[in-house]
Amino acid sequence: MTKKIVTLLLALMLLADLPLLALASPPQPAIPAPSQHITTGKGYWETPMDITNTQAVWEMLMAPVTVVKGNQKSQQTLYAQPDENSEPVGDVTRDSQSVHVLETLDNGWSLVETYSSSFHDSKVRLWNQLVQGYIRTNLLETRTPKDKYALLVDKLDQRLYIFEDGEIYDVLQISTGLPNERQPYNETRSGEFLLVSPVGGFETEGLHAAMGLRFNFGDILHEVPHSLRGDTKNYERYEAVLGERASHGCIRVQRKRTPKGTNMTWVWNTLRRRMDTKLVIWEDLPGRQLPHVDPATPLFYNSKGGQNYHSQERCYGVRDRYLPLAPFTYGELNSAPYDKLTPCPYCVPPRRAEDIDKINQAHLLPAQ
Secondary structure: OOHHHHHHHHHHOOOOOOOOOEOOOOOOOOOOOOOOOOOOOOOHHHOOOOOOOHHHHHHHHHOOEEEEOOOOOOEEEEEOOOOOOOOEEEEEEOOOEEOEEEEEOOOOEEEEEEEEEOOOOOOOOOEEEEEEEEEEHHHEEEEOOOOOEEEEEEOOOOEEEEEEOOEEEEEEEEEOEOOOOOOHHHOOOOEEEEOOEEEEEEEEOOEEEEEEEEEEOOEEEEEOOEEEEOOEEEOHHHHOOOOOOOEOOOEEEOOOOOOOOOOHHHHHHHHOOOOOOEEEEEOOOOOOOOOOEOOOOEEEEOOOOOOEEEOOOOOOOOOHHHOOOEEEEHHHOOOOOOOOOEEOOOOOOOOOHHHHHHHHHHOOOOOO
């Protein structure tokens, strides 16, 4: 069995249904028997990707992490053997990126696994590949994340889940990295991380981004970027692709307020002084599938000419004089007068069934 297949099988052990308001989940891929290295626990590597099991997810978000000591803007090489002269097999960002310790050896080395944080200038050119490698044990330290809040990003549905005291507080639209043949390193690295510094505003490739929170060397959680026309900020181009892969590796977060008033400004104001808050990023591996939505799920719209459908009867995207919005159900979404409505960019309503199908089709397991 090739190393590539072994890596894929190991990654698939993390998979489980990801139902949101689901009536019935689509068939999921068979899960291989656990590796001899996988231990019983409540960490990232032992917790299924099931956002509806909030207790298990919260326990995972609060579990201690093992990170590499050092500067948050530097990286550590993982080696094929417990020997620094052996082949490099992966990169780990110091201070913020968690590794899963598989074995601690008597010779001062440990075998770990993680998603390689290779960037454009890395010598190890493994873009977000799940790797196993050796590192000196004395370079590792255990850290306990801050309590009360935690963040979970799912690259499959392009959503950011904000947890507070064990429950989902709110959900925001995001864009993670969009790799291409010329820039495969645009992939946002998966795994678990700690927020390690409030970067604030920055500019990259002509884009302006506000309220940046560093979590992985060059990868930053920040507000959806804007371009400038004189003194005017233009978000239109980048907000149009929220809910899709679109960034260079950072995580772009919506600026428009949900009915709770949550957006990147809320995240910044709440967490910028709470470094060591945990951020988990779930991988969108082949075989993962989004479930369809329960037809009875309530939705709302402005019956006096509104163009969007909404998840709440009150939304900042609708003027007060049209509130509260009129109710209907998800099962009616494809019938008149609802079939022409588009999802609201403020309150994050569920996707249409055909859009879920497109995502699922793109993530089917390859034919055997």
